[in-house]
Amino acid sequence: MDLKLSHVTLFVRDQEEALAWYTEKLGFVKREDNNFGHGMRWLTISPANQPEIEFVLFKPFGENAEEQLKLVGKNGTWVFLTSDCRKTCEELAARGVEIVSPPQEVPWGVSALFKDLYGNIYNLVERK
Secondary structure, eight states, rough: OOOOOOOEEESOOOOOHHHHHHHHHSOOEEEEEEEETTTEEEEEETTTOOOSSEEEEEEOGGGGGHHTTTTOOOOOOEEEEEOHHHHHHHHHTTTTTTEEEEEEETTTTTEEEEEEETTEEEEEEEEE
């Protein structure tokens, strides 16, 4: 079996707001931006150095929109790797990103937690 993850959906209230936050705060790059009508906009971003995985900034639309909007800010904790957790946290904090848990030594390296504009928590890890 040949499986490869390509896209991960992130529910957002406002696509422009989310696009600005992820590109300005985390330095992500916009990859796709297509409007299919009826409120459907396919907007993806990814880390600048990792174009093979894309985050879909999905604003709920249509008959299930109200239910799906309840999922905003409720993603599981995703992990981002970095070569220098402390320096990355300093840069993120300088850009206005809320650091929930500062860098700490852990058995697998250095780990910190930060929050996005909707309250999703991300783990920042510097591996040993």
